[in-house]
């Protein structure tokens with residue numbers, strides 16, 4: 001195996017309940033990560049030397065800061081005496097700073113893909129632990145299952161969600177995850193809920209009131225999408241989403257969206273397309 005082409009799927013947070021803050025500043029939360037059958041693509045080709053080359057460079061992200069490179073460097077550091085090199089080529093479809101986990105998913109596909117390409121034989125638990133050092137959202141993409149999550153998002157229990165189609169809208173603004181988590185007006189001590197309460201519906205996103213207030217474009221997108229189906233914020237935004245029973249209805253709604261809002265339609269999946277592509281899980 002010298003070249004592999006892998007999907008880097010998006011996630012949405014079907015709800016997000018912030019229940020506390022740890023001493024290190026990270027927030028304890030409860031969420032359901034719903035994986036989507038839509039995302040970036042990463043092509044990895046093995047090199048005979050120990051160089052890593054990533055193309056193209058993303059706007060505003062130096063190559064060495066790209067989570068793909070940081071993931072690859074973590075694996076190289078575990079095997080300093082092996083010649084581990086690769087050419088990495090990314091097709092970026094997921095909006096950055098969207099709350100749909102683009103960078104985290106790219107990192108997870110790099111970890112899982114390079115582990116296979118370089119024959120490192122690390123298991124998903126080990127790769128998830130390496131991923132957590134790169135970001136709280138990386139482990140769910142490494143494990144590849146739609147999941148109930150607690151802790152800072154790394155304590156994962158796979159759950160099966162009913163098949164749905166989602167309209168995901170990206171309002172014309174960039175929300176910084178750090179800004180929202182550090183904001184004094186964030187509601188950060190909600191009562192924990194049980195899975196049964198989530199399944200009964202009605203749970204929202206603790207960040208949504210604050211993000212709507214700070215970013216009027218997010219507020220407008222939620223109001224617009226709510227006309228068709230209950231709409232929510234994902235992560236810390238900026239993307240918002242709503243679910244529909246079939247693809248045609250979702251496509252029809254997405255096609256009518258206002259001109260200044262990007263968007264896509266995607267199927268919710270219980271197993272990641274990354275793991276399907278590699279024949280694991």
Ligand SMILES: C[C@](O)(CO)[C@H](O)COP(=O)(O)OP(=O)(O)OC[C@H]1O[C@@H](n2ccc(N)nc2=O)[C@H](O)[C@@H]1O
Nearest residue numbers: 025026027104135136137138152153177178181235236
């Ligand atoms: C909001 C979510 O998208 C929900 O899925 C995630 O919790 C964010 O995950 P992420 O983007 O992978 O976040 P990281 O890159 O790990 O963290 C960015 C910053 O967000 C804050 N952060 C993140 C996750 C978390 N559970 N608590 C936090 O307080 C921290 O200030 C951190 O410095």
Ligand SMILES: Nc1ncnc2c1ncn2[C@@H]1O[C@H](COP(=O)(O)OP(=O)(O)OP(=O)(O)O)[C@@H](O)[C@H]1O
Nearest residue numbers: 066067096097098099100101102103104106137235
């Ligand atoms: N491969 C990458 N793709 C996207 N962003 C990256 C990547 N590598 C590093 N970054 C940095 O990470 C930041 C967050 O990007 P990302 O697209 O993951 O945000 P997000 O969708 O809000 O993530 P999350 O849902 O995990 O909070 C970007 O603004 C960028 O500076």
